[in-house]
Amino acid sequence: MSKRQVHLAAHFPGVNNTTVWSDDRAESQIAFSSFEHFARNAERGLFDFVFLAEGLRLREQKGRVHDLDVVGRPNTLTILAALAGVTDHIGLVGTLQTTFNEPLELAKQLATLDHLSGGRAGWNIVTSSDAFHGANFRRGGFLEHADRYTRAAEFVDTARDLWDSWQDDALVVDRAVGRYADRSRIRTVDHHGPQFDVTGTFPVPRSPQGRPVVVQAGDSDEGRDLAATRAEVVFSLHTEFEDARRFSEDLRDRLQRAGRSQDDVLILPGATFVLGDSTAEAEERGRAIRRAQVSPATAIAFLEQVWNRDLSAYDVDGPLPGVDPDVSSESITRGRVRHVRDVEALVRGWRERAEAEHLSIRDLVIEASTRGGFVGTPEHIAAEIDRYVQTRATDGFVVVPHTNPYGLDEFVDRVVPLLQERGVYREAYDPDATLRQTLGLDSA
């Protein structure tokens, strides 16, 4: 029996401290040349898609714009459209909010991207409901937190309804008779639900994929259910092997309950990587990257996010603050998601660890904020990726480089050929494939 194939996506370096902007070769996070290099390199590595996150408000800490990480990014759809103009095969996937967009407009934009790219568009659904982001939009923070996923589900269903409203053969282009389209093959959409009322004819004829690929990244119970009912790719947070396997089992259970096959969804955890010629060299590089990611100012800011109070007076090379976290006040951090449920337990654990291992504030933050990822020789990393995929812990990874825009280059140069040698990675793109086909998904 043939081996399961690895799927890889490339995450453009984001606006958190994973991205090392102080690197000598780091370039502009906004210049199109950075995106062009990144996407072309990912395409050289035969990745399934490039992935772009979205920003709708600059992050704040203690009431001011957070200034220690990369700040500022482009509009997601505009960059993806421009990338359609400089790439030929790779999928173009962006995060786009369901809370601060309307189905008609987003469906129109995604269908346009699908046409312009020859069937390479994908949409990562995210939801939010907070008044912080809402303050940049007409309706403000209008949505109850509990309704986030209700709206997201109805949004996706409405978008699908719109995409499906033109039949593949609606455009007859009969010049002699003067009939451009067959009206009977274009359905008027008439959607009425708790969140949306959409009536009329969708403005974009059926796109190459029919429906752009739907990606989901939320990790809550409702988020996982949304993935199980509507997503085709899940961008998960669960990178460590056992964790990844548990997540996949959970999602497969949900898929079964939703009446879908486990092959209907690809699960791709995010993963950073550090390469070296030897394990020791990779580990040494890893330590240097982590120190660059956690500057003294970033270490204090990180603790402040957890403690929820001003800690600027503390020495980063000294012990953890003796003061307890403020769990009763409103968060001082806005515009980012922290997955911490029990702050007091977390802090207790950190204190015990710092004491036992003699860690300073900065050391502790470096240990605590390390994201799941691979560190080792190219052979080791290729073998690990293969192991995850053959054991069905994942279907592949969303690779997250540390630097923009060259951070992915060495992965393409050194890891991709080894995956090919193992017979688990494509040797070339199918020249006419849509993203859906590249991912091995059923047609829409």
Added chain:
Amino acid sequence: MPDRVALVTALQGAGWHPAAWRAPDSGVERLRSLRHWRDVIVEQDRLGIDAVTVEDSFTAGPIDDDGALDVTTVVGGLDALLVTAAVAPATRQIGLVPTVSVTHTEPFHVATSVQTLDHVSSGRAGWRLQVSPSVREAALFGRRTFPTSTSVPDAATTAALFAEAREVAEVVSRLWDSWDDDAIIRDVSTGRFIDRDRIHNADFRGDFVSVHGASIVPRSPQGRPPVFVLAHRADAAALAVDVADVVLVTPGFDGREARALVSEIRHLEQADPSRASRPVVADLAVLLESSSAAAEDELAALDAAAGRPYALGSGSDAQVLATTVPELVERIGSLRDDGIAGVRLRPLRTPRDSTAIARRLVPALVTAGLRADVSSRPLADLRTRLGIAPAVSRYARPPEVHA
């Protein structure tokens, strides 16, 4: 230095004539492909057109007398801003001016997408601001209802839509200014990526629109890409003078000629002494052939195919000229004498007339002394190309004085 006459091509579907798609060479089968748009716009770029505008709509197309989609013409289209973004990397000089609605699109999305287009094109983005008073568009969004029984809203609703458009233009302009040019400092010694004193919240609270924060996009090459407004009616003219950098007018519409339109704009400008006089550009729909007779025959054939004439007041708000290149040069020259800064030409047939504009009209305008030769034109951003002063941020610090 801008040319003596600005030249803009307005792209829409297979052309502005409803029957244009029926020509054997219309290429209408490729209308939704990037290749089509790239071919058409790259030709305009190489041959020296200042800018292209791209039309946009939330509806699939016009409706017929029975209220059903009129499928005798092209229906369905693409998002204009994304089309211009996709074409941007293949072009070098030309301004890219998509139409984006202020009635339905969130101001924050308008601001960041046009800024991003400006980054992608190295300073060649513009924005044709459009108010969408269509009941059909509103029904597709379902967020607002216009009190009306016909396809157009009543006067009070229209006035509110224009008031809203002013607010959106203001908030977009604030978002465009929200990052200073030098906000990104990458100061490794303090660990700071930005100087946050150089980023300013929009802090706008209006009757229709509120935006609190700064843009997520760092300042774009032009700072504020030029805003185009089509002023074919009095309320639109007032809006244009309030918010636009370039005013598009339609000589002949409502019986008003170019000279009167220009003086109306100048008069409105004088109401506020801080307003500079801005370029007024005339819209003309054109079909170009080598003789007047051939041009008239071609238009007659298209009209016969459509079953109705395409003319000013009949399907078009701009004059429709079936003409020759020399006659069009003459017409442009006389518009210039009337105070018009340039023309936005709506090709009746794309690519046939867009190609004629690029290949034949441009050299004829050079010969007539109305345009500089393409090869002698330096790279410039769109504001410079159109003779608009650089955008100075409302937050600009006064230059430091050295004793």
